[in-house]
Amino acid sequence: xxxxxxxxxxxxxxxxxxxxxxxxxxxxxxxxxxxxxxxxxxxxxxxxxxxxxxxxxxxxxxxxxxxxxxxxxxxxxxxxxxxxxxxxxxxxxxxxxxxxxxxxxxxxxxxxxxxxxxxxxxxxxxxxxxxxxxxxxxxxxxxxxxxxxxxxxxxxxxxxxxxxxxxxxxxxxxxxxxxxxxxxxxxxxxxxxxxxxxxxxxxxxxxxxxxxxxxxxxxxxxxxxxxxxxxxxxxxxxxxxxxxxxxxxxxxxxxxxxxxxxxxxxxxxxxxxxxxxxxxxxxxxxxxxxxxxxxxxxxxxxxxxxxxxxxxxxxxxxxxxxxxxxxxxxxxxxxxxxxxxxxxxxxxxxxxxxxxxxxxxxxxxxxxxxxxxxxxxxxxxxxxxxxxxxxxxxxxxxxxxxxxxxxxxxxxxxxxxxxxxxxxxxxxxxxxxxxxxxxxxxxxxxxxxxxxxxxxxxxxxxxxxxxxxxxxxxxxxxxxxxxxxxxxxxx
Amino acid sequence: xxxxxxxxxxxxxxxxxxxxxxxxxxxxxxxxxxxxxxxxxxxxxxxxxxxxxxxxxxxxxxxxxxxxxxxxxxxxxxxxxxxxxxxxxxxxxxxxxxxxxxxxxxxxxxxxxxxxxxxxxxxxxxxxxxxxxxxxxxxxxxxxxxxxxxxxxxxxxxxxxxxxxxxxxxxxxxxxxxxxxxxxxxxxxxxxxxxxxxxxxxxxxxxxxxxxxxxxxxxxxxxxxxxxxxxxxxxxxxxxxxxxxxxxxxxxxxxxxxxxxxxxxxxxxxxxxxxxxxxxxxxxxxxxxxxxxxxxxxxxxxxxxxxxxxxxxxxxxxxxxxxxxxxxxxxxxxxxxxxxxxxxxxxxxxxxxxxxxxxxxxxxxxxxxxxxxxxxxxxxxxxxxxxxxxxxxxxxxxxxxxxxxxxxxxxxxxxxxxxxxxxxxxxxxxxxxx
Numbered sequence: 067x068x069x070x071x072x073x074x075x076x077x078x079x080x081x082x083x084x085x086x087x088x089x090x091x092x093x094x095x096x097x098x099x100x101x102x103x104x105x106x107x108x109x110x111x112x113x114x115x116x117x118x119x120x121x122x123x124x125x126x127x128x129x130x131x132x133x134x135x136x137x138x139x140x141x142x143x144x145x146x147x148x149x150x151x152x153x154x155x156x157x158x159x160x161x162x163x164x165x166x167x168x169x170x171x172x173x174x175x176x177x178x179x180x181x182x183x184x185x186x187x188x189x190x191x192x193x194x195x196x197x198x199x200x201x202x203x204x205x206x207x208x209x210x211x212x213x214x215x216x217x218x219x220x221x222x223x224x225x226x227x228x229x230x231x232x233x234x235x236x237x238x239x240x241x242x243x244x245x246x247x248x249x250x251x252x253x254x255x256x257x258x259x260x261x262x263x264x265x266x267x268x269x270x271x272x273x274x275x276x277x278x279x280x281x282x283x284x285x286x287x288x289x290x291x292x293x294x295x296x297x298x299x300x301x302x303x304x305x306x307x308x309x310x311x312x313x314x315x316x317x318x319x320x321x322x323x324x325x326x327x328x329x330x331x332x333x334x335x336x337x338x339x340x341x342x343x344x345x346x347x348x349x350x351x352x353x354x355x356x357x358x359x360x361x362x363x364x365x366x367x368x369x370x371x372x373x374x375x376x377x378x379x380x381x382x383x384x385x386x387x388x389x390x391x392x393x394x395x396x397x398x399x400x401x402x403x404x405x406x407x408x409x410x411x412x413x414x415x416x417x418x419x420x421x422x423x424x425x426x427x428x429x430x431x432x433x434x435x436x437x438x439x440x441x442x443x444x445x446x447x448x449x450x451x452x453x454x455x456x457x458x459x460x461x462x463x464x465x466x467x468x469x470x471x472x473x474x475x476x477x478x479x480x481x482x483x484x485x486x487x488x489x490x491x492x493x494x495x496x497x498x499x500x501x502x503x504x505x506x507x508x509x510x511x512x513x514x515x516x517x518x519x520x521x522x523x524x525x526x527x528x529x530x531x532x533x534x535x536x537x538x539x540x541x542x543x544x545x546x547x548x549x550x551x552x553x554x555x556x557x
Numbered sequence: 558x559x560x561x562x563x564x565x566x567x568x569x570x571x572x573x574x575x576x577x578x579x580x581x582x583x584x585x586x587x588x589x590x591x592x593x594x595x596x597x598x599x600x601x602x603x604x605x606x607x608x609x610x611x612x613x614x615x616x617x618x619x620x621x622x623x624x625x626x627x628x629x630x631x632x633x634x635x636x637x638x639x640x641x642x643x644x645x646x647x648x649x650x651x652x653x654x655x656x657x658x659x660x661x662x663x664x665x666x667x668x669x670x671x672x673x674x675x676x677x678x679x680x681x682x683x684x685x686x687x688x689x690x691x692x693x694x695x696x697x698x699x700x701x702x703x704x705x706x707x708x709x710x711x712x713x714x715x716x717x718x719x720x721x722x723x724x725x726x727x728x729x730x731x732x733x734x735x736x737x738x739x740x741x742x743x744x745x746x747x748x749x750x751x752x753x754x755x756x757x758x759x760x761x762x763x764x765x766x767x768x769x770x771x772x773x774x775x776x777x778x779x780x781x782x783x784x785x786x787x788x789x790x791x792x793x794x795x796x797x798x799x800x801x802x803x804x805x806x807x808x809x810x811x812x813x814x815x816x817x818x819x820x821x822x823x824x825x826x827x828x829x830x831x832x833x834x835x836x837x838x839x840x841x842x843x844x845x846x847x848x849x850x851x852x853x854x855x856x857x858x859x860x861x862x863x864x865x866x867x868x869x870x871x872x873x874x875x876x877x878x879x880x881x882x883x884x885x886x887x888x889x890x891x892x893x894x895x896x897x898x899x900x901x902x903x904x905x906x907x908x909x910x911x912x913x914x915x916x917x918x919x920x921x922x923x924x925x926x927x928x929x930x931x932x933x934x935x936x937x938x939x940x941x942x943x944x945x946x947x948x949x950x951x952x953x954x955x956x957x958x959x960x961x962x963x964x965x966x967x968x969x970x971x972x973x974x975x976x977x978x979x980x981x982x983x984x985x986x987x988x989x990x991x
Contacts, residue, residue, distance in 0.1 A: 189864040190871075221864055276665070398984050418977070419701065419896030421665035428977045434985060451861055458903065458957050465958035469951075470985055518906030518957045550871050 111212060113262035115251060117528035122146045124159040125510060128168035133175040133484035133499035137477035143173055145506040148529035153500050166524070172514055174480055175500050176231025176507030176527065178487040179453050180365075180412050181392050181446035185235055185258070186211055188219030189450055190546075199238030200245065204282050204289060205302045207270065208349035209245035211237045215258040220544040221450040226252050226533045228454035229509040229522040232263065232497055234487075239273035239367040239393075240281040242289065242298040246353060247271050247365060249491055251527055254543040267492055269389070270357050272299065274368035274377060275423050296376060303384040306354030312345040313355070320344075363389040363492060365412075369423035371399035378407060390490045392446060395427040398434040401441065410442035410490040411435050414452070415459040415466075432460075432482060433467020433474055442489060445482040456483050461516035476516050505529075591619050591945060591968020594633050598642030598949065600624065602939040603649055603924045607916075611644060616945040619968035623941060640949075640970075645962065648919065648954050649937055650711025650732075650946030652926035653898040654891025655811070655837060655857060658713050659699040659731065660691055661895050675720030685777055685792045687751055688800040689726030691717040695739040697731075701896060703975035706733045708899035709948040709961035712745070714891075714930055716811065716837075717752050723762050723770050724777075725752040727800070728811075730930050732946065734966040747931030750809040750835070751801075756819050756869050767819065771826065778830055781805060809833045809931070811857075816869040817841035824852045835929055837891070840870035843877045846884035855887035855929045860908040878921070879912030888917075889926035906955040918955055944968075 123145040130141035130153060142157040143150065159165050186198035197214035200206045215235060231252050237244035247269035250261040274295065283290030289298050319342035326339040356362040368374050368391040381388045390410035391397060395418065397404060397411035404411055413435065418427025436443035445460050447453035464479035488498025497505050506529035512521050525533040542548055593616045600609040611627040625631040662669035671694035674686055692715050711733055717726035729744035755770055763769040777792045781801035793801065804810055812823045815838045827834035836842060839856040842849060849856060860878040865871045881888050890904040905918040927937025936944045945968035952959035964971040
């Protein structure tokens, strides 16, 4: 019926994936490497996130899914200074530690949603807040999703209640190249910089298929076909190669000039050396050149298996890597190819049928993609509703796989929400697993999370309690929700 | 293009008018052929008998003939096929919700979508078409039907989508038994309903104010009640007047509305005009639960709605279903999703996690929607005389990790295959070779 739409429309019109990687360990803002010599030495819009000081916490006697494929019954998790200190049995609580009896409950790493539009397509869906897709040109590699984030989106809080501790926020999918994505921690803040995951690489959102050709084809512009889509990506990266060469040439000339000016020997140098002129800086090509250098990771919305294969060839042609295909409804048709190429696939449990490129969706998709050695299957939401229940979505995908004869215990399925997206973000050295040294992003579930009845009791981010169901916030964290009429039942 | 479309719509409306006045709608006899004994199931009757462990259910001629709890013996006619349930849960068939199943194949492909009437003009500048009957487009051979059916969904309410009018048109309930009938021959007796969309969407259809929606509705109702020819500037054609008039004497009208104040306004409007209201959406219904209960107005809701998707839903909450049920409001679940109507069970399970009693959640998938759409006497429960629409589950019927092991519609065992299982089998086996 026609209600589908908010979620579906966003699937049809906006969704796509992009993604960032990589990580520095410090909680302070870690400047990214300056891409070109012409750029400022300071990373603009850098993270101001600071982990709060938190007491040591011992979670005792739980069923622990570590995120890396291990299950520990009657296990303890010790958190010290915001990090996982130890996971095991009968751990000793340091003096002053908070001890949580989790007998009968389950503990997992914080959930990572690799595909979200929270903040850029927030609730409420007011016109003035629809900032997720710059639909004015098929290539908008110059825009950054983070500049569109509205930190007051109430969806952040409801996602937190579902155990989501890290999310990648992407531009929509109406463009071939939609812009840069950002990784944020799911902490309430007044500015997005204070949510931004320190040191995480940005992603580049690209989109296959129907959306770009519909958006631009309907305006009588390119692309209007799939071949137009591919021509568009190729031209953009050909331009980026040229741009990158210009800057490399400039860097060489600049180095020579500097050498001359400083003087190669003891004679004081060449005072008459002329400095080279830098090429004109182009923000679109800056982004694409960073992709070619591997500093920005490509996260690509792509439904059909054959289109994924085409895009892998495009990436090979220009020498960049596609980290993951998102909305990969047909990934099951190319599961072996994806695994052999080391490409992740971010999927829904069961979305299908809302457009023809989603017509072949099946409920066993994730399980089949997960099966080959070297696979990287992930579950993503692309939805302010789905993000609240990624554990249930994983439960559906897991049980359908089991029903089809695949061996998928919960400790394997939890990887789809934790370590695998951490890998695709390049943050697997910091999040996605309950292992000593990792950030203490932890969820305590009231029961097996692979259940419709499961609720997150407590959610920790960097060792701090971000949500506690027993003590929910007295006031809504979102400024928007504050003071709204929320009367009790009327007569 | 638009001329062709208008012509098509005109033809449709004539057919709708004819079928509306003929009033003959009977479930196809073709589905009434099944005889089976389902032995040793955990039977969720959704009646005062509650849950029967290890019970037998006898189906004859597509209807439930007898139910025997453990220890009781059942007279089974010779030759009756026996299905061993082995203790698994057996429930009535699940209501798919308000959907476009069978009238919408691929949402973004307009050539495959027959769910909406949309003249692409403002609602105040056109004839309204309450006579639009979406069930005439119902395709029982839709590939969406097996996808829903093998998940335990046995019937749906075909609801016209919102076009550019406050009146979306008429819908009706259909069962997924697999016959070729459409229109009045497929629509379940007594299920036909009129659909009206109110609330913040009004800006598109009523000139910018939801208040104007009532102004226009009152005008249309005046026309339907008046005798004599309709004027040049009337909202309704003669056929529309006839159809609307039928709903003004206790007819069922489904109002799609979210905001608490709007729900109260709908209740008052319905009372004034002798309409039996059903609230669809109702994100803020919990705020007016007492009023809904007093008015005996049921609510069809999506229990996952907890965000202020728009300002009509500022008070949406996950315990909406639980609060409504506690106040005595009849509730049913619908996610409004055609392709993933199968997730309606997930709505029920989540409502349980947020305070709704488990039995009430199952009823909101079975007996309650049957009551709401005039089917209570024949479906929605496991009870002697009811149509044998039954589902045998691998586990807890509300749990996302459970699946339907076998579905019967009208007593006939449905083949548990769909286009999706075909795709699965093709590629599962292909990758098994790796």
